[in-house]
Amino acid sequence: MTGIKIDGLSKKFRKKNVLDNISVEFKPNKIYGLLGRNGAGKSTLLNIIANRLYADQGTLTLDDENLVENDSALGKLYLMNDVDMYNKSMRLDKIFEYTEQFYGSFDYEYAEKLAERFKIDTHQKFGKFSTGYHTIAKLIIALCVPADYIFLDEPVLGLDANHRTIFYEELMTTYSERPRTFVVATHLIGEITNILEHVMIVSESKITLDEDVEDILAKSHLIVGPQAETKDYVEGLNIVGKESLGNLQGYYVYGDLNDDKILPDTVQIERVDLQKMFIYLTNQGGENGVNK
Amino acid sequence: MTGIKIDGLSKKFRKKNVLDNISVEFKPNKIYGLLGRNGAGKSTLLNIIANRLYADQGTLTLDDENLVENDSALGKLYLMNDVDMYNKSMRLDKIFEYTEQFYGSFDYEYAEKLAERFKIDTHQKFGKFSTGYHTIAKLIIALCVPADYIFLDEPVLGLDANHRTIFYEELMTTYSERPRTFVVATHLIGEITNILEHVMIVSESKITLDEDVEDILAKSHLIVGPQAETKDYVEGLNIVGKESLGNLQGYYVYGDLNDDKILPDTVQIERVDLQKMFIYLTNQGGENGVNK
Numbered sequence: 001m002t003g004i005k006i007d008g009l010s011k012k013f014r015k016k017n018v019l020d021n022i023s024v025e026f027k028p029n030k031i032y033g034l035l036g037r038n039g040a041g042k043s044t045l046l047n048i049i050a051n052r053l054y055a056d057q058g059t060l061t062l063d064d065e066n067l068v069e070n071d072s073a074l075g076k077l078y079l080m081n082d083v084d085m086y087n088k089s090m091r092l093d094k095i096f097e098y099t100e101q102f103y104g105s106f107d108y109e110y111a112e113k114l115a116e117r118f119k120i121d122t123h124q125k126f127g128k129f130s131t132g133y134h135t136i137a138k139l140i141i142a143l144c145v146p147a148d149y150i151f152l153d154e155p156v157l158g159l160d161a162n163h164r165t166i167f168y169e170e171l172m173t174t175y176s177e178r179p180r181t182f183v184v185a186t187h188l189i190g191e192i193t194n195i196l197e198h199v200m201i202v203s204e205s206k207i208t209l210d211e212d213v214e215d216i217l218a219k220s221h222l223i224v225g226p227q228a229e230t231k232d233y234v235e236g237l238n239i240v241g242k243e244s245l246g247n248l249q250g251y252y253v254y255g256d257l258n259d260d261k262i263l264p265d266t267v268q269i270e271r272v273d274l275q276k277m278f279i280y281l282t283n284q285g286g287e288n289g290v291n292k
Numbered sequence: 293m294t295g296i297k298i299d300g301l302s303k304k305f306r307k308k309n310v311l312d313n314i315s316v317e318f319k320p321n322k323i324y325g326l327l328g329r330n331g332a333g334k335s336t337l338l339n340i341i342a343n344r345l346y347a348d349q350g351t352l353t354l355d356d357e358n359l360v361e362n363d364s365a366l367g368k369l370y371l372m373n374d375v376d377m378y379n380k381s382m383r384l385d386k387i388f389e390y391t392e393q394f395y396g397s398f399d400y401e402y403a404e405k406l407a408e409r410f411k412i413d414t415h416q417k418f419g420k421f422s423t424g425y426h427t428i429a430k431l432i433i434a435l436c437v438p439a440d441y442i443f444l445d446e447p448v449l450g451l452d453a454n455h456r457t458i459f460y461e462e463l464m465t466t467y468s469e470r471p472r473t474f475v476v477a478t479h480l481i482g483e484i485t486n487i488l489e490h491v492m493i494v495s496e497s498k499i500t501l502d503e504d505v506e507d508i509l510a511k512s513h514l515i516v517g518p519q520a521e522t523k524d525y526v527e528g529l530n531i532v533g534k535e536s537l538g539n540l541q542g543y544y545v546y547g548d549l550n551d552d553k554i555l556p557d558t559v560q561i562e563r564v565d566l567q568k569m570f571i572y573l574t575n576q577g578g579e580n581g582v583n584k
Contacts, residue, residue: 037455038422038425038428038450038451039411039422082422082423130331130374131446131449132331132479136330157449157450158330158374158449158479160330160479160574161479161571161575162329163330164479187452187453187456189453282452
């Protein structure tokens with residue numbers, strides 16, 4: 001079990017790089033966060049992994065088997081995203097059966113439990129659900145397929161606060177009961193921070209961060225103090241964000257601190273709120289308007 | 293200018309009440325928040341106001357004119373929601389022109405400025421946008437139509453943190469430059485709290501709260517203290533939420549406090565975080581699975 005390996009992946013749309021020579025791995029039984037601005041290329045990457053789009057260049061393997069146009073490998077992964085694969089007039093419980101046919105099994109018992117928690121009517125036609133319940137319907141399928149790699153592109157789109165909490169709880173529960181890999185792409189970074197074990201950030205067609213959360217934590221610093229002294233101390237460091245509070249200035253630094261410089265008494269190094277760090281790291285760099 | 297008046301509105305789907313005898317008003321030049329759980333009936337209410345659905349009972353007027361099947365009244369309002377009114381192969385800038393034809397004018401200058409801020413390509417076909425940019429495209433149209441009543445159903449669906457901030461800023465700017473009514477239905481309550489002037493909460497097919505934000509603030513209390521004394525003090529009050537911190541218990545109370553009871557020295561009444569109050573008030577009551 002070597003996981004999913006992506007090597008040298010590139011994709012252009014209308015002569016514009018959407019993914020530029022990307023190499024990443026998704027290992028078995030780990031929860032990944034795939035973060036990035038709108039239009040950074042996250043959804044394109046996920047669509048290529050799931051064979052809904054094809055790369056211009058690069059190789060994709062799952063447990064060393066080629067992942068492109070290979071049904072046995074594709075049966076090990078599932079992508080939930082904004083593209084509806086299902087007939088709008090099909091009932092949700094019929095979609096469960098349809099999914100079972102492709103994946104060989106389906107956890108009906110868990111699906112029923114989830115339907116009760118989310119209070120969704122599984123006899124309803126797929127096309128009849130509101131935005132939030134549409135997402136819930138797709139989430140239930142994603143959590144009940146037997147696949148080892150589950151990719152969730154915006155899993156809380158349109159969900160209210162209560163439903164988002166239910167999803168995060170169920171994700172943790174099902175992961176501990178049946179470990180598998182989840183890759184979660186979301187814009188509600190703060191809410192998911194505690195769940196993630198590894199974070200990848202996509203920015204301007206590249207992977208700009210690919211680290212375990214504990215390593216990210218070790219590299220994250222918040223330097224706080226009076227404006228002049230603090231600015232002087234952080235000069236030359238990798239500043240990813242700053243905030244001020246009255247006369248105090250706080251700099252978010254990612255990476256090594258300057259061991260040669262002496263920290264003034266008035267300046268302090270504080271523990272960083274990981275959620276804020278992710279938001280700063282994600283917001284670095286630019287964006288572009290077109291996607292998919 | 294008396295605004296939009298809705299009186300005795302009811303709507304059933306498959307014999308189930310989705311809206312049950314609702315009466316509300318939207319006054320000119322005010323920013324409303326329309327809050328509620330998934331499936332509470334918010335989208336149905338907005339669809340009925342915009343004549344995309346018809347009520348079983350009730351009357352709707354805009355400045356005392358009947359709002360049902362009345363083009364001159366309908367030209368004064370705009371609804372942005374998850375239903376795409378536009379041909380997927382139409383370019384965004386062509387949709388601007390199409391919108392101008394219906395509404396008589398369109399603020400092209402502002403649309404261009406917004407497109408630059410959001411970095412969206414207006415020459416792109418509508419169907420080619422990713423989830424986030426799809427929302428951005430619709431937001432730009434909503435902010436540039438000349439209508440006096442703009443209804444935004446989930447205006448930040450799929451937007452990253454940066455884009456959400458841009459939207460909130462632009463909403464405040466355009467509102468102050470050209471006052472009109474905005475009705476915002478959103479599940480990211482915390483982010484919008486500072487912008488709202490009036491809040492309506494839909495729960496179980498009814499309007500359960502319809503108040504100006506300053507009145508809500510006056511009625512909101514957080515009672516904190518040791519478990520036993522605090523519980524005793526809040527007994528009989530309208531408790532909408534509770535939280536604990538170590539040995540301390542906090543009760544969120546909405547409405548009058550008990551003037552007859554003496555507040556123990558160990559118990560304190562604190563100012564409530566409005567965002568938390570909205571979340572508690574919104575999460576009261578049940579939900580149901582089917583919508584639209």
